[in-house]
Amino acid sequence: MKKIEAIIRLNRFDIVRDALADIGVKFFTLQEVKGFGLQRGKQMVYRGSVYDSDYIARLQLNILTTDEKVNGIVDAILESGRTGEIGDGKIVVLDVNQVIRIRNGETADHAV
Ligand SMILES: Nc1ncnc2c1ncn2[C@@H]1O[C@H](COP(=O)(O)OP(=O)(O)OP(=O)(O)O)[C@@H](O)[C@H]1O
Numbered sequence: 249m250k251k252i253e254a255i256i257r258l259n260r261f262d263i264v265r266d267a268l269a270d271i272g273v274k275f276f277t278l279q280e281v282k283g284f285g286l287q288r289g290k291q292m293v294y295r296g297s298v299y300d301s302d303y304i305a306r307l308q309l310n311i312l313t314t315d316e317k318v319n320g321i322v323d324a325i326l327e328s329g330r331t332g333e334i335g336d337g338k339i340v341v342l343d344v345n346q347v348i349r350i351r352n353g354e355t356a357d358h359a360v
């Protein structure tokens with residue numbers, strides 16, 4: 249099992265969500281995150297306020313999935329999340345030891 253953590257632009261969320269739904273991924277955890285990427289420290293002006301260029305709210309999607317579905321999900325996020333401009337975000341793939349569905353105790357691939 250794997251966990252995919254994808255930090256994406258807020259304004260790509262609808263497109264990414266639809267791309268994931270198209271390949272059958274309808275479940276994920278979503279959280280708003282802030283951070284810095286490579287351009288840390290460079291400032292930009294957006295709607296009259298000055299921000300460090302990467303310090304913009306983004307969304308992190310966390311998806312638990314079986315090993316064989318990882319590549320398809322990553323490709324879908326790459327395609328749907330990309331604008332080609334700096335700050336498109338990051339995808340991280342992690343090994344997961346165990347997933348347990350609380351309702352019925354199902355584990356591993358049965359639980360995702
Ligand atoms: N090495 C990292 N470790 C942890 N979080 C990161 C890292 N790089 C980027 N992030 C997170 O991802 C967000 C978006 O990163 P961003 O897309 O700017 O990455 P980047 O490596 O700077 O690529 P780009 O050159 O396309 O901007 C950052 O605001 C930060 O929250």
Ligand SMILES: [Mg+2]
Pocket residue numbers: 284285286287302334335336
């Ligand atoms: Mg960046």
